[in-house]
Structure formats: C-alpha cells, structure tokens
Amino acid sequence: MNAERPSGRxxxxxxxxxxxxxxQLAGWAARTGVALGRKLPGVETAxxxxxxxxxxxxxxxxxxxxxxxxxxxAALTAASAMHRPAAVEATVTLxxxxxxxxxxxxxxxxxxxxxxxxxxxxxxxxYFYAIILRQLTPDEARILSALSDGSPFPAxxxxxxxxxxxxxxxxxxxxxxxxxxxxxxxxxxxxxxxTRLIGLGLVDLDEEVPSLETQYEILLTDExxxxxxxxxRRAKFVRRTIHVxxxxxxxxxxxxxxxx
Numbered sequence: 086m087n088a089e090r091p092s093g094r095x096x097x098x099x100x101x102x103x104x105x106x107x108x109q110l111a112g113w114a115a116r117t118g119v120a121l122g123r124k125l126p127g128v129e130t131a132x133x134x135x136x137x138x139x140x141x142x143x144x145x146x147x148x149x150x151x152x153x154x155x156x157x158x159a160a161l162t163a164a165s166a167m168h169r170p171a172a173v174e175a176t177v178t179l180x181x182x183x184x185x186x187x188x189x190x191x192x193x194x195x196x197x198x199x200x201x202x203x204x205x206x207x208x209x210x211x212y213f214y215a216i217i218l219r220q221l222t223p224d225e226a227r228i229l230s231a232l233s234d235g236s237p238f239p240a241x242x243x244x245x246x247x248x249x250x251x252x253x254x255x256x257x258x259x260x261x262x263x264x265x266x267x268x269x270x271x272x273x274x275x276x277x278x279x280t281r282l283i284g285l286g287l288v289d290l291d292e293e294v295p296s297l298e299t300q301y302e303i304l305l306t307d308e309x310x311x312x313x314x315x316x317x318r319r320a321k322f323v324r325r326t327i328h329v330x331x332x333x334x335x336x337x338x339x340x341x342x343x344x345x
Contacts, residue, residue: 214339217285224269225278229287231267232329233337238263239300240279240290240325243310245317252321257313259283259290261327262304273309279327287333293324 204212221229232238240261245253257276264275282288293301301324304310314320329337 211339214336217287217336218340220281220285222278224264224267224271224274225282227267227269228263228275228278228282229329229333229337231263232288232327232333233341235329235334237291237294237297237326237328238266239294239297239304240327241301241304241310242323242325243313243317244321244323246319246321252323253317256316257310259327260304260307260310260313262300262307263327276309282333283327287330287336288327289330289333291326291328294326297326 200212201209238261240259240263241257242255242259243257244255247253259276259279261275261279264272264278269275269278279288283290305322310322
C-alpha cells in the first residue's frame with residue numbers, strides 16, 4: 086500500500102495481479118500440506134512445519150488482500166483524511182454526510198461501481214476469486230484441495246426423530262469424512278467448514294451415494310457425530326454427499342499452482 090504505483094496503474098490492477106499470485110500461494114500451501122501428510126505418515130515434526138508455512142502464507146495473503154482494494158477499507162481510509170469533494174475518481178457521486186465527509190458505506194459502494202466500469206471479464210473474475218480466497222481458513226483450503234479432483238465424500242446431518250417418524254430439530258449439520266482425508270487441524274470444526282464452503286458456492290450437497298456405505302459407517306463413529314447424538318432422545322441420520330461445485334472447480338483451477 087505504501088509502495089508507489091506505476092503511472093496509470095490503479096487498485097483494480099493491483100488486486101488482479103495479487104489474486105494471481107495469491108491463488109498460487111494458497112493452492113500450493115493446501116495441496117502440499119495434504120501431499121506431505123500422506124507421504125510421511127507419523128512424521129509429526131514435518132507435518133507441523135508444513136502447517137506453519139501454510140498458516141504464514143495464508144495469513145500474509147489475507148493481510149495483503151485486506152489492504153488492497155477492499156472498498157470499505159478504502160472508504161474508511163479516505164474518510165479519515167478527507168478534504169476532498171464527495172466523489173470517487175469523478176465517476177460516481179457520493180452523498181456527503183453531515184460533516185461533509187463521504188459516508189463509508191456509500192463510498193464503498195461507489196468504489197465497487199467504479200471498478201465495475203473498468204473491469205473486463207477476466208479482471209472481474211480474478212477480483213471475485215480474490216474475495217472468495219480472502220474468506221477461506223487454512224483448514225477450508227485443505228478441504229477444497231481434497232475435493233478438487235471431483236471425488237464425493239459422505240456427509241450426515243444428525244436430527245431428532247419425531248414421534249411420527251419425521252425429522253425434528255437438526256443438532257448437527259454437514260458432518261463429513263472429508264476433514265480427516267484433508268488432514269485439517271480442527272476436526273471438530275469440519276461441519277462448520279463444510280457449511281461455509283457450501284454457502285460460498287464452492288461445494289455442492291447431493292443425495293446419498295450407496296457405494297459409499299462403508300464410509301458412512303465410519304462417519305457415524307466420528308466423535309463429533311457421536312457427541313451430537315447424545316443431545317437428542319432419538320437420533321436420525323440424514324445421509325448426503327458433498328463434492329466440489331462447478332464454481333469450486335473453476336476457483337481451484339485458477340488457484341492450482343500445477344497449472345500455472
């Protein structure tokens with residue numbers, strides 16, 4: 086942020102370049118962490134080292150993304166030093182607040198609208214991917230890496246069975262074996278990770294796949310599932326599968342260092 090930009094170069098150009106570099110760093114960290122974990126079973130020191138590098142890469146990536154081209158951040162920064170007309174690059178007029186400073190929310194929207202004017206298809210896609218990438222945790226990157234080849238994984242919801250045999254309240258949603266396969270640091274958070282990835286549109290939730298019967302049985306013995314089962318009088322397990330979505334596959338391809 087403090088470095089001088091080349092003439093004619095704006096924040097949108099910076100974030101496009103950063104997205105390309107950031108995607109390679111994060112993709113490499115996630116995939117390498119999984120690969121080494123499989124090749125060196127039991128070598129805890131090596132695994133910890135890989136995880137530390139992964140965390141450092143993703144932390145630095147998120148910090149840089151937060152500093153570059155976050156419209157709300159830019160609006161707040163501008164507002165704090167503001168003695169300028171209520172406009173952004175003379176393209177979108179802002180509504181000034183009572184103190185003659187642009188309101189941060191309005192300024193942030195103006196920043197986005199200004200970007201939309203100059204963005205082509207590729208730059209818009211890179212910006213979109215950068216925003217997604219900034220929201221991922223290291224464990225979620227690992228899960229996406231494990232799903233990236235298109236393989237389905239079992240998922241279950243733990244629900245309370247009603248007196249008529251129907252489904253009552255859900256006490257656990259989207260538990261899955263994918264966390265163990267990905268080697269996540271927080272196995273008990275896998276249901277939340279999967280739910281977030283579904284919410285981001287990177288992962289799809291589908292019907293049960295009978296060929297995964299053995300994996301479903303293993304999942305039902307998972308500690309998180311067993312703990313949830315204790316909180317209902319009569320538990321019912323709703324079986325589903327998860328797999329990378331079309332968006333998730335496109336996103337991973339953009340971040341996969343082996344394709345760069």
